[in-house]
Amino acid sequence: MVSKFYINPVKFLIAVSSEQFSQPTLTIGMELANAFQAQATIAYVEPPVASLYADGMNMTRETMEKWGIPQPGVEVLEWAYRFIGEAGYIENYDSEIPFQQSKLVTKAQHRELVLPSTFSDKLRLIMRQGDIIRELRHAVEEDAYDVTIIGASAQRKMAHDLIEYIDSSIFVVNNFNAELDYNLLVCVDDSERTRQAIRTAAVVAEALKMKVEVLTVSKTTRFGTGYSNAHQWALDYLDHKGLPHRGIKRTGDPVETFINEQGTDKILVMGSSSGSALKKFFRGSKPQQTLEASKGPILIVK
Amino acid sequence: MVTFKTRTHSRLLSNILYWIDKNRWLLIALLAGLVLNLIPTPGDISEPGWRTLSIAVMVLILIVSEALPLAGVALFIAVAQVVMGIADSAMVASTFMSDAVFFIMGSLMLAAAIIHQGLDARLALGIIRITGNKTSRIMIGLLVISAILSSFIGSHTVVAMLLPVGMTLVRYTATDKKQTVNLSALLLFSIAYGATIGSVGTPSGGARNAIILGYWQDLNITEIDYLAWMKYVYPLLILELPFAVLVLRWVFKPEYNNLDSAVRKLKVKVAHSGIMTGQQKLSVFFFLLTFLGWITLSQRLGLGIIAIAGVLLYLAFGLVSWDDINRNTNWGVVLLFAAAISLGVQMRRTGTALWVADNLIGLTGDMMAASMPLRDAFIMIITTTMANTLSAAATVAILGPININLGGDPVTAGFITAISSAFGYFTATAAPATMIIYSSGMVRSKQFLRAGWRMGLVSMALLMLVTMLYWPMIR
Numbered sequence: 001m002v003s004k005f006y007i008n009p010v011k012f013l014i015a016v017s018s019e020q021f022s023q024p025t026l027t028i029g030m031e032l033a034n035a036f037q038a039q040a041t042i043a044y045v046e047p048p049v050a051s052l053y054a055d056g057m058n059m060t061r062e063t064m065e066k067w068g069i070p071q072p073g074v075e076v077l078e079w080a081y082r083f084i085g086e087a088g089y090i091e092n093y094d095s096e097i098p099f100q101q102s103k104l105v106t107k108a109q110h111r112e113l114v115l116p117s118t119f120s121d122k123l124r125l126i127m128r129q130g131d132i133i134r135e136l137r138h139a140v141e142e143d144a145y146d147v148t149i150i151g152a153s154a155q156r157k158m159a160h161d162l163i164e165y166i167d168s169s170i171f172v173v174n175n176f177n178a179e180l181d182y183n184l185l186v187c188v189d190d191s192e193r194t195r196q197a198i199r200t201a202a203v204v205a206e207a208l209k210m211k212v213e214v215l216t217v218s219k220t221t222r223f224g225t226g227y228s229n230a231h232q233w234a235l236d237y238l239d240h241k242g243l244p245h246r247g248i249k250r251t252g253d254p255v256e257t258f259i260n261e262q263g264t265d266k267i268l269v270m271g272s273s274s275g276s277a278l279k280k281f282f283r284g285s286k287p288q289q290t291l292e293a294s295k296g297p298i299l300i301v302k
Numbered sequence: 303m304v305t306f307k308t309r310t311h312s313r314l315l316s317n318i319l320y321w322i323d324k325n326r327w328l329l330i331a332l333l334a335g336l337v338l339n340l341i342p343t344p345g346d347i348s349e350p351g352w353r354t355l356s357i358a359v360m361v362l363i364l365i366v367s368e369a370l371p372l373a374g375v376a377l378f379i380a381v382a383q384v385v386m387g388i389a390d391s392a393m394v395a396s397t398f399m400s401d402a403v404f405f406i407m408g409s410l411m412l413a414a415a416i417i418h419q420g421l422d423a424r425l426a427l428g429i430i431r432i433t434g435n436k437t438s439r440i441m442i443g444l445l446v447i448s449a450i451l452s453s454f455i456g457s458h459t460v461v462a463m464l465l466p467v468g469m470t471l472v473r474y475t476a477t478d479k480k481q482t483v484n485l486s487a488l489l490l491f492s493i494a495y496g497a498t499i500g501s502v503g504t505p506s507g508g509a510r511n512a513i514i515l516g517y518w519q520d521l522n523i524t525e526i527d528y529l530a531w532m533k534y535v536y537p538l539l540i541l542e543l544p545f546a547v548l549v550l551r552w553v554f555k556p557e558y559n560n561l562d563s564a565v566r567k568l569k570v571k572v573a574h575s576g577i578m579t580g581q582q583k584l585s586v587f588f589f590l591l592t593f594l595g596w597i598t599l600s601q602r603l604g605l606g607i608i609a610i611a612g613v614l615l616y617l618a619f620g621l622v623s624w625d626d627i628n629r630n631t632n633w634g635v636v637l638l639f640a641a642a643i644s645l646g647v648q649m650r651r652t653g654t655a656l657w658v659a660d661n662l663i664g665l666t667g668d669m670m671a672a673s674m675p676l677r678d679a680f681i682m683i684i685t686t687t688m689a690n691t692l693s694a695a696a697t698v699a700i701l702g703p704i705n706i707n708l709g710g711d712p713v714t715a716g717f718i719t720a721i722s723s724a725f726g727y728f729t730a731t732a733a734p735a736t737m738i739i740y741s742s743g744m745v746r747s748k749q750f751l752r753a754g755w756r757m758g759l760v761s762m763a764l765l766m767l768v769t770m771l772y773w774p775m776i777r
Contacts, residue, residue: 049741051372052696053734055410055632056458059417060465060738062630066420067466067571069473072743134324165320167313277316281323 010038013145019079024176029149035207039122046073046129091116133161159291171299183211185266190226193271197301198234201269212245217254268298327367335360351652353386372634376641397644401604402516406509408609413459414630415616419585422463423572441492448496453503458734464493474564488554490739497735503539509695514720528596538768545760553753588615642699655703685722690732694723727754
């Protein structure tokens with residue numbers, strides 16, 4: 001437990017899409033939430049319905065409810081409920097008691113079920129409908145989440161939208177294998193958010209008992225003062241925290257090197273870009289390119 | 303304190319970029335309209351005609367991209383017509399309301415009233431009593447009942463009633479979805495395809511049918527009534543059903559050929575609903591009365607007034623509350639269809655429809671004018687393509703006046719437009735019926751194309767056959 005680090009509880013938003021694809025996201029998301037005694041919200045965002053067919057959809061939902069058939073979104077929430085219940089995150093969880101769809105409370109923008117958590121004062125399951133980025137953005141705006149945890153998407157534009165439009169740190173759970181012992185690989189340079197990324201990595205490493213590797217990549221063989229100082233600061237900080245770590249300096253293309261060093265058993269941690277929004281809109285950013293190319297989990301710290 | 307996030311200082315630029323990003327299609331539509339209005343008007347079309355065309359282009363982009371809510375698109379059509387000097391506000395207001403719009407509105411409200419009666423359980427019992435336990439017979443039962451019902455009360459109502467029946471059968475067969483991939487597809491696609499095929503059968507089957515009837519009346523082309531429509535289209539509907547059975551059984555070979563246990567459980571489940579209540583009998587009676595009115599009185603009263611009278615009966619006898627009707631009627635759709643019809647009227651009045659039609663004929667080197675089958679095939683392909691990306695009714699509202707002006711028999715052109723706009727087989731989102739079964743989460747998007755292209759081609763071939771062989775016989 002690392003609650004001593006915090007004055008305010010950390011808030012995690014864990015986005016799930018289906019039983020088939022979201023198991024790793026929920027596993028690591030809840031592990032982190034538990035470690036940080038965070039307020040966790042598990043969200044399912046139902047795809048938007050073409051407004052031309054809205055009346056037909058409403059009628060169908062009403063008849064389905066009458067027949068006792070849960071909507072696909074409710075099925076996902078039920079699966080998430082069972083999953084975290086079996087993992088011991090719900091107080092007095094009883095697998096024999098059926099999931100009650102009727103207990104979902106309808107709020108202005110979503111439906112929700114508040115659960116008694118074993119590790120914090122707030123654990124919620126919520127269901128929203130609409131464009132995924134728009135809905136996650138609104139959820140983060142409404143409840144001021146610190147981290148949004150989400151599975152990887154094949155859509156290229158998703159990386160840009162997640163980083164630029166959602167006002168929280170983003171943890172993309174790409175090819176996460178719960179059987180593996182992961183370490184953290186922190187990408188360090190002279191950018192504004194690097195220190196924040198290192199601090200966050202330290203907290204995560206302590207919480208999940210991981211080793212930290214500090215990676216600095218220069219395009220040329222000469223490492224500038226900014227890069228060298230940032231690298232040294234990271235090592236000193238981790239030393240001070242008493243966390244096992246090692247420093248790596250490499251020369252080459254930064255994004256390519258990050259990906260190569262990440263391999264299959266490291267969670268990449270990097271600060272978000274502090275460049276102009278306009279530049280990032282048209283040309284992207286290093287975190288965005290890394291997120292698009294990475295084959296493993298990646299945490300972008302804001 | 304360590305946090306995961308530094309709150310950013312100024313997010314104004316980021317928010318502006320977000321707005322631009324999420325509203326890019328709205329901006330593209332406005333830009334397209336601006337460009338069309340800035341370039342010189344071609345000599346052979348009037349100024350108002352060219353401006354009407356620019357509105358049509360913007361509307362197409364807005365509907366396909368859903369950059370604005372449907373009701374917003376409808377309001378845009380009204381405002382643009384007046385602001386761009388195509389018609390004054392009184393004329394625009396009058397073109398927004400017609401019997402066709404009453405009919406669309408009345409049909410949607412009737413559907414909401416019927417769904418409220420809880421006839422779904424009774425329907426389920428009826429179907430399995432006739433079909434028995436064999437999967438092949440159950441799918442035929444679902445397909446045929448879905449087609450017949452949707453021809454009178456619209457596809458989305460029928461799917462809303464039958465989807466829980468299909469889903470319950472699948473869920474009672476096996477709890478693991480992986481064991482029923484094809485069975486799910488077979489039963490759910492039978493419901494959706496039946497509803498789609500049936501929706502052209504009568505004028506009340508879909509808004510598109512009412513729109514075409516409205517255009518024929520406005521242009522004094524023909525006075526086709528409810529029964530005459532059925533005479534033209536029902537044989538095609540009947541012809542399509544066996545082909546749908548073949549296509550679906552060929553593409554989705556079910557994992558279970560017998561649904562004994564599921565049918566038994568379903569019977570127990572629906573048996574709880576008891577005998578038919580007085581309210582349910584009355585609601586069926588009122589629908590039959592409305593149907594009779596459509597057949598016998600539509601020439602005198604108009605289809606729309608009869609549909610609204612039917613709704614009035616349901617309300618007066620307390621069979622449905624206004625709240626229920628209000629909740630289940632998509633007023634945005636009603637407004638959009640009214641606006642699309644209004645735009646269609648302006649396209650005809652300003653000569654836009656004729657200009658587009660002439661240019662299309664010219665593009666084919668006048669081959670279309672010389673060969674009627676070629677013209678019919680052209681109408682069918684362009685309408686099917688557009689309806690698979692746009693809504694069927696909006697397609698008919700915009701393409702209707704153009705297709706009717708493509709030369710040859712305007713009645714044939716109108717029927718082909720209405721019917722082929724229902725061939726929404728190619729994607730999950732092409733038609734209300736397919737969209738609804740997709741939203742159940744029990745069928746996959748790639749399955750739509752697997753069965754859809756076959757069904758689409760078969761339907762187009764059958765429509766051509768009916769156009770060339772059957773319709774000339776009954777004209």
